[in-house]
Amino acid sequence: xxxxxxxxxxxxxxxxxxxxxxxxxxxxxxxxxxxxxxxxxxxxxxxxxxxxxxxxxxxxxxxxxxxxxxxxxxxxxxxxxxxxxxxxxxxxxxxxxxxxxxxxxxxxxxxxxxxxxxxxxxx
Amino acid sequence: xxxxxxxxxxxxxxxxxxxxxxxxxxxxxxxxxxxxxxxxxxxxxxxxxxxxxxxxxxxxxxxxxxxxxxxxxxxxxxxxxxxxxxxxxxxxxxxxxxxxxxxxxxxxxxxxxxxxxxxxxxxxxxxxxxxxxxxxxxxxxxxxxxxxxxxxxxxxxxxxxxxxxxxxxxxxxxxxxxxxxxxxxxxxxxxxxxxxxxxxxxxxxxxxxxxxxxxxxxxxxxxxxxxxxxxxxxxxxxxxxxxxxxxxxxxxxxxxxxxxxxxxxxxxxxxxxxxxxxxxxxxxxxxxxxxxxxxxxxxxxxxxxxxxxxxxxxxxxxxxxxxxxxxxxxxxxxxxxxxxxxxxxxxxxxxxxxxxxxxxxxxxxxxxxxxxxxxxxxxxx
Numbered sequence: 322x323x324x325x326x327x328x329x330x331x332x333x334x335x336x337x338x339x340x341x342x343x344x345x346x347x348x349x350x351x352x353x354x355x356x357x358x359x360x361x362x363x364x365x366x367x368x369x370x371x372x373x374x375x376x377x378x379x380x381x382x383x384x385x386x387x388x389x390x391x392x393x394x395x396x397x398x399x400x401x402x403x404x405x406x407x408x409x410x411x412x413x414x415x416x417x418x419x420x421x422x423x424x425x426x427x428x429x430x431x432x433x434x435x436x437x438x439x440x441x442x443x444x
Numbered sequence: 445x446x447x448x449x450x451x452x453x454x455x456x457x458x459x460x461x462x463x464x465x466x467x468x469x470x471x472x473x474x475x476x477x478x479x480x481x482x483x484x485x486x487x488x489x490x491x492x493x494x495x496x497x498x499x500x501x502x503x504x505x506x507x508x509x510x511x512x513x514x515x516x517x518x519x520x521x522x523x524x525x526x527x528x529x530x531x532x533x534x535x536x537x538x539x540x541x542x543x544x545x546x547x548x549x550x551x552x553x554x555x556x557x558x559x560x561x562x563x564x565x566x567x568x569x570x571x572x573x574x575x576x577x578x579x580x581x582x583x584x585x586x587x588x589x590x591x592x593x594x595x596x597x598x599x600x601x602x603x604x605x606x607x608x609x610x611x612x613x614x615x616x617x618x619x620x621x622x623x624x625x626x627x628x629x630x631x632x633x634x635x636x637x638x639x640x641x642x643x644x645x646x647x648x649x650x651x652x653x654x655x656x657x658x659x660x661x662x663x664x665x666x667x668x669x670x671x672x673x674x675x676x677x678x679x680x681x682x683x684x685x686x687x688x689x690x691x692x693x694x695x696x697x698x699x700x701x702x703x704x705x706x707x708x709x710x711x712x713x714x715x716x717x718x719x720x721x722x723x724x725x726x727x728x729x730x731x732x733x734x735x736x737x738x739x740x741x742x743x744x745x746x747x748x749x750x751x752x753x754x755x756x757x758x759x760x761x762x763x764x765x766x767x768x769x770x771x772x773x774x775x776x777x778x779x780x781x782x783x784x785x786x787x788x789x790x791x792x793x794x795x796x797x798x799x800x801x802x803x804x805x806x807x808x809x810x811x812x813x814x815x816x817x818x819x820x821x822x823x824x825x
Binding site for chain 1 (some may be wrong): 476487491492493496681685749750752754773774776781803
């Protein structure tokens with residue numbers, strides 16, 4: 322299944338009309354020790370580029386944006402117990418939420434893995 | 445994703461910023477540099493929690509060269525400085541250091557600082573972000589006979605933690621052994637061949653030292669100390685979480701011209717003789733508040749759950765807004781969020797149950813005695 326990346330360091334896996342969203346390894350390394358993740362409740366409508374979740378690290382609170390528009394279907398229950406999963410497994414077990422894909426054309430503006438790595442290398 | 449709140453760092457300052465003496469050394473140690481107090485400074489090396497825990501268990505080296513080191517000398521110095529600071533210099537002996545406050549005419553806090561008596565001078569350490577204003581204030585109010593020297597060729601390193609004394613003792617010789625230097629004392633030492641002054645003080649709640657040294661020797665000495673098995677370099681992030689656990693105020697957040705030292709619980713910074721005699725900026729208000737109490741007090745809060753409440757979060761008692769958080773974060777030592785807040789004095793007693801609002805959510809909070817983590821200063825064996 323294809324994985325896309327945003328320039329705000331979110332990743333999104335898309336399978337048919339359902340997507341999984343998280344933050345990248347680069348993002349977690351920048352945030353440092355994560356102590357709390359505030360996730361949207363299932364049923365929440367999220368809009369591309371708008372706030373969808375909040376990550377609290379020891380250092381600061383950071384917004385996580387929705388990579389695309391859609392409706393949240395599930396929030397990762399494991400993050401409530403163990404927010405540090407975002408540090409240890411940001412791009413797998415530490416996913417944030419699943420959502421519907423309202424408009425597949427929104428994916429076209431996102432980066433693939435190679436472009437994202439190139440983008441991060443320049444930061 | 446974007447950083448929304450950056451409590452410890454003033455990250456909106458424009459680049460380029462001045463490099464500190466250890467700039468390239470920090471980068472070589474893997475530091476992430478951020479703008480702070482007009483400089484680029486290391487926020488972290490391996491990670492805030494790891495660095496925090498290391499300092500509580502071993503020893504951490506902090507570069508605090510951004511702070512202002514000032515040397516005052518001249519005829520009539522004590523009287524001249526007492527007209528500006530609420531300190532009693534008649535009881536400050538050579539080799540002693542004391543906490544003091546720079547206040548405005550209304551008793552609001554312009555800065556908090558350390559004053560030490562050298563044999564022929566007074567040495568001040570002031571906050572980095574306020575040092576230029578402090579220098580201007582001092583120059584304006586000190587008479588011409590007093591010389592104010594900004595020691596900007598000096599770096600300042602803090603070595604903090606239960607193993608700090610062991611690590612440092614291997615490399616210093618001086619007028620007294622390091623073990624004779626108790627909390628809030630200072631002395632002149634030789635460290636790796638360089639003349640330095642060392643104060644037994646710090647900002648973590650642990651035993652530790654603040655070492656003033658020539659900037660040209662900073663790399664040598666930082667490398668030497670970090671070569672000791674007990675010592676690692678520690679960034680600003682852990683410096684903030686350590687001082688928060690120690691219940692120590694951060695200027696610009698917990699203290700400002702809008703706060704008085706009495707409501708902040710810093711009455712010890714207004715020395716006893718000055719409370720009766722007055723004669724310092726803001727004395728009227730300060731002495732009235734000491735006698736009558738204040739409408740609000742700066743208190744510690746322990747917060748339930750894992751969501752930190754940060755600067756600006758509002759504090760409630762039921763439906764009533766009773767205060768505001770000035771510093772807050774996750775305590776690595778306690779494993780829970782802690783905060784400092786100004787709250788109405790009626791709600792300030794330890795054990796009072798309050799709520800803190802974070803993004804529309806009410807978190808249960810209990811007024812807690814500070815420090816949250818006990819101080820372990822060295823007061824002699």
